[in-house]
Amino acid sequence: MAIDISATSKLWSFPGGIHPPERKAPANMTAIQRFPLPPVLFIPLRQHAGEPGELCVAVGDYVLKGQPLTIPGVDNGLPVHASTSGTITAIQQHPLNHPSGLTGLTLCLEPDGKDAWYPRQPIANIDAISQREVLQHLQAMGIAGLGGAGFPTARKVAGARNIDVLIINGVECEPYIVSDDRLMREHAGEILAGSLLLQKLTSAKQLVIAIEDNKPEAAAAFAAAIHDSNATDTDTTELKGAAAVLKIVPTRYPSGGEKQLIQILTGKQVPVRGLPADIGILMQNVGTAFAVARAIHHGEPLLERVVTITGEAVHQPGTAWALLGTPIEYLLAQSGFRAQEKKQRVIMGGPMMGFTVTNLQIPVIKTTNCILAPSQKELAPAEAEMACIRCGACEIACPASLLPQQLQWLAKAKDYDGLKQHNLADCIECGACAYVCPSQIPLVQYYRQAKAEIREQAIEQQKAEIARQRFEARQARLEREKEERLAKHKKAAEARKAAQAAQAARQTESSTDGEQDPVKAALARVKAKKAQQDRGVEPAKSEQKDAVAAAVARAKAKKAERDANAESTPATTEKKDAVAAAVARAKAKKAERERLAKLEAENIGDSENKQNATNNKGNENS
C-alpha cells in the first residue's frame, strides 16, 4: 500500500519515549553567528564512512576555498575540501572527532584571511543533465547526511528506488541542540529548494517536512517558504512547493530518530535489517537539504555547518556557522567558555547521545551539531549504580520496544546468544532507558560494550572461518597436485605403451603389406636415410632393444638401398618387403620420438599452468 500523507492525515505514535528538559533556550534565541576565521583548521582526510581518498595537495601548497584536497578512492567516498583559502602547513596525525579519541591523518590549513574561492560550478538546470551527473556533482561537493552518521547523500539517493515519500527531518528532538531550528528559521526557503531538488532526484511522489511542535518559529518559516514557492511563477525549473506537506509532530524524545519519525508519520516500521527505502521512504536532514541547494544552485561544496555551542559553562550560548575543521576550542572560546569545575565535561553532541571529549583540538566535522559544556549542576554526573529493581521504567521508555532490563542482565552475564535473541542489535542507543532508570544503571554503556564484544566475536569467527577455508583450500590443492602428478605419470606410461603397441602393430601390418610403388620406395629410402642421419646426431637414449632394432633396420635399409640401386627393374617381392619393413620401422621410430618429445613438452607446460592457477586461487583465498 502506498503511503499518502497530507497536512491533515493522522499522526501515529511510537512506543516509549521520554520528556527530558528541553533547554533549547537561550541558544535558540540569537541568530546564527559568524566568528572570525580560526587561526588554523584541522581537516581530517577521513570524515565519513569509507576509505579516505588520495591526497592531491602537499605541505606548503596554497589552496583556495572549496578546492578539493583528496581524490576519492575506489569506493566512491567523498572528497574533502579546503574550508577556506590558505596554506597547507602540515599533514600529520591529529585527534579525531570520534568517541574512540583516536588520531588520524589530518591536513592542517592556515587560513590567509582572504577566503578566496576556487572556481565554482553551479548547475543551472538539473533537467538538462542526467540524474547520474547530478549525483556525481553532489558527491564531488562532498555532500553527506548532516543529521546522522554522515552517509554520502549521493549514494543514499542512488541506492533508493520506488520512493513514495521523501521526509525532510527537522525534528531535532535532543535537548539543547538548536542548529536545525535556527537554520530553518533563517533559511527555510533554501532548505525547501534543496528538498525539492532531492525530491526530483529521488522521484519521490511526496515531500514531507517534519518539525517538532516546540519549534513554532521554524514551522512558520517553512509554511511561509512553501507559500512563497507556490506564489512565484517560475516555470524554468518547475520546482514547486505545492506538494510539500508540513507535519508538526509532538515533542518527545527520540521522535527525530529516523525509525521513530517514520513510525510517527506513516505508522510503518522499517523492517529489521532493512532500510527505509524498503518501505518506500527516504529521509534527509534539513541541513543536508540546505547543503544540496547550495551545491547545485551555487556550486558550493559542503564547507561549513551550523553548530550549537551551549551549556552553563558557556557565557554566550548560541549557534554559529563553523567551517569544517575548526577546532572546537576556538568555537568555545568565541562563545565565552570558561571551565567551571576541576573536571569539566565537554560533550560532542547532545546530552542523550553525545560523547565526552578529551581534547579540545578536535575539529568540527560534517556531523557535529552541538558542543555542550554543562555545569555539574545542570547535568549531574551519574550516581553510583544500584541494583535493578525490575521496575520496568526502562521498558516503558524504550522506543524500540526492547526489554532494557533483560538486556542488562544478559549483558552483565555476557550471554551473547541471549542478547541476540533479545534483539540487542535493534537498540538505537537513544539512552531513554538509562535516563529513566531509578537505579542509575548505565544501561547504554552495557549495551555498547556488549555490542562491541559481539562484533569482536564475529570478527574472530570470520578470521577463524577464513583460516579454515585457507587450510582446506591448501589441502585441496595439495591433493589435486598429487593427483595431477599421478595422472601425468600414468599418461606418459600409457603413451609409451601405446607407442610400443603401435610399433608392434605396424611391424605386423607392414609385413602383410602388399606391393609397393617404386616412387614410394624411393621416398621411403630418402626418409630412411634421413632417419638414419637423425639417429646419428641425436644422443642415443633409446633402449638397447631399439638400438638393436635400429641397427638391424639400418642394415636392412642399406641392403635395400643397394639392391634398389643395383636393379632398376621392379624389385622382387621379398626385397620390396624388406625395404618397406625397414622404412616403416624407421618411420615408427621417428614418429614415436617426436610424439614423446611433444608429450613431454605439453605435460610440463600444462602442469605449470595448473600450478599457477592453483597458486592464484590460494592467493585469492588468503
Next chain:
Amino acid sequence: MSFYIASSPHHHQRRTTAKLMQLVLFAMLPGFLAQLYFFGWGVIFQLSLAIAVALAAESLCLIARDRAPASGLQDNTAIVTAALLAVSIPPLAPWWVIVIGTLFAIVVVKHLFGGVGHNIFNPAMAGYVLLLISFPVQMTAWMPPTGLASNAPGFIDSLYLFLFQFTNEGFSLEQVRRIDTGSMLDAVVMATPLDHVKTQLSQGATLSEALQHRQFTGFAGAGWQWVNFAYLLGGLLLLQQRVIQWHIPVAMLGALSICAILGSIFAPDLLPGLNIHLFSGATMFAAFFIATDPVSAATSSKGKLIYATLIGVLIYVIRSYGGYPDAVAFAVLLANLCVPVIDQYTRPVTYGHRKEES
C-alpha cells in the same frame, strides 16, 4: 584542565530508587495515620521494631554477601518491606511476631534469593503468610476500631501488651479486645469485618444477617473503610507522582470488582458485595502498595495487567471459598509464582520485527 569522561546519556531523571522508596513511605502515611487512629498505638511499635530489625538484618546480610552495607542500605527497600509488613499485622501482636516476620522477609525471601531485584516473592507478603500460618491466633487478633472498644488501651497499656501481652493492670489482649455490647454477658471478641462475614456465612446466616452486626456502621465496616480510603489516597499520590503506573491497581481492583458484582448478582445473600470487597480488609493497601512492588511483579505493561487481574480474581476466590478471611497475601504470592511465565509471553515485539499485515 582535565576532562570529565562519561558515557551517554549524560542526563538522568533525578529519581533514584532511594527517592522512589521514600515516596512510597510517604504515601503510606495517610493509611498509617488512619490505622493509628482506629486501632491504637500498636502500629507505631510494630513499625519501629520492624524497621530496626530490617536494617540490622539487611546490614548483616550484605556483610555476609560481601557487599558494602552502606550502599545497600541507601536504597531504602528494606525500610519499605518492614513498613509494609508492620502495617499488615494486628497492632498489638506480641513483639516477637514482627521480629520473626521481618527477619524471614529480609533474610530468607530477599537475600537468600539474591538480594534486591532478585527475589521472586514479595518479601512483606511472604513474611506475612509465614506468620499467619505459624501464629494464627496472634495474627488474627485485631483490635476493634476506636469507638467500639469497651476499654481501648492507652499508650502505656499498648506498649505493655506489645512487649508482655498484658496491660499494666494485668488485662490480657483477649480482654482488651472485647467490645461493649451493652451487657457484660454479651461481651464478645471482636473479629474483623471480613472475618465476621465469613464466620456468619459459614454458620448459615445470610449476608444481610451478617451485616446486622454493629460494626457495619458505614458501608464496609467501621474503621476499616477509612483505612482503605486512606490507602487509596496514598495510592493516588503514587500514581500522580508516577512512582507506580496505573496498570496494576486498575487491573486488580477491576478484576475484583467484576467478580464481586457477578457474585452479588448470582448469590446476593451468600457472597459479600462490592463495597465489602473493595473497602474492607487490605484491598486498597494491596492494590497500590503490595501488588505494585516492582521486583516481584510482571515487567511489561501487558504483563502487569495480566498479573494484577490474576491477583484480583485470586483475592475474590480465596475470600469467598478459601479458609482464610482475607486473601491478599496468598493471592500476591501465587501471582508472583506466575510472573516468569507472564513475562515470557508478554514480551513486546521489537521495532521492525512486526509482521506487516498487508
